[in-house]
Amino acid sequence: METKGARLEEWSQRIAEHGGRVTRPRRVVMQVLLEAETPLSPQEICTRARRRYPSLGLVTVYRTLDVLETLAVVRRVHREDGCHAYLPATPGHHHLLLCRRCGRAMEFSGWDALDGLIAELEAATGYRVEEHLLQLIGLCPRCYAQLKEGERG
Ligand SMILES: [Zn+2]
Ligand SMILES: [Zn+2]
Numbered sequence: 052m053e054t055k056g057a058r059l060e061e062w063s064q065r066i067a068e069h070g071g072r073v074t075r076p077r078r079v080v081m082q083v084l085l086e087a088e089t090p091l092s093p094q095e096i097c098t099r100a101r102r103r104y105p106s107l108g109l110v111t112v113y114r115t116l117d118v119l120e121t122l123a124v125v126r127r128v129h130r131e132d133g134c135h136a137y138l139p140a141t142p143g144h145h146h147l148l149l150c151r152r153c154g155r156a157m158e159f160s161g162w163d164a165l166d167g168l169i170a171e172l173e174a175a176t177g178y179r180v181e182e183h184l185l186q187l188i189g190l191c192p193r194c195y196a197q198l199k200e201g202e203r204g
Contacts, residue, residue, distance in 0.1 A: 055085040058139065065122050079104045080115040089154035090128040090136035128156055129186060150191035152198075157191075 062081050063073045079100045084091065091099070097112045116137055119125040126140035131151055138156055145158040169180045190198065 055082075058085055062119065062122075062124050065124065066118055069118075069122065071118050076100070076104050076107050076111050077115045077118075079107065080112055081119070084119075084125060084137060085139055087138070090130070090138040090149075090156050092130070092134040092136045094134075096137070126158070130154070131188065146185040147187070148191075149186060149188050150194055151188050152190055152194040155191050155193075 059078065059081055063078065066073050066077070080096060082103075083096050083099045087099075093109060093112045093116060096116075097107060097109050100107050100112065116125065120127060120137075123142070124140055125137045126145070126147070128136045128138060128147060128149060130136050130149075136154075141158050143160065144163075145160045146163075148157045148159060150156070165183060165185070169183070172178065173180055
């Protein structure tokens with residue numbers, strides 16, 4: 052498994068290859084993303100990153116996230132509070148499981164049984180589907196266990 056430090060260097064290199072500047076505030080934003088346990092909203096990223104780089108602006112956070120999303124190294128998550136949050140992405144096509152209680156997210160792949168549904172939809176609507184995003188929301192094993200525990204106690 053690659054380390055967070057290696058990943059930070061890889062992201063920085065990708066940004067530079069695409070003509071972006073790798074500034075200190077951008078690096079701090081990337082560090083915060085890589086260290087987070089759950090997907091973070093731009094505001095949450097900004098708050099954490101300011102502990103290390105107090106003059107960081109929210110605009111810089113948004114711009115950095117835009118670049119990282121374009122490079123497909125971060126993934127956007129839709130949270131129930133209406134915020135978008137971001138997490139480091141595994142390369143390739145993945146789906147997402149999100150815990151509504153603690154906010155933990157998990158990517159998964161290899162269970163793409165959507166082809167039949169997509170074919171039916173295309174036939175019914177005339178649309179040609181080119182890609183899809185799938186995010187499932189529920190409870191992670193830990194939260195589910197805690198909830199069961201609470202019901203018993
Ligand atoms: Zn949870
Ligand atoms: Zn899929």
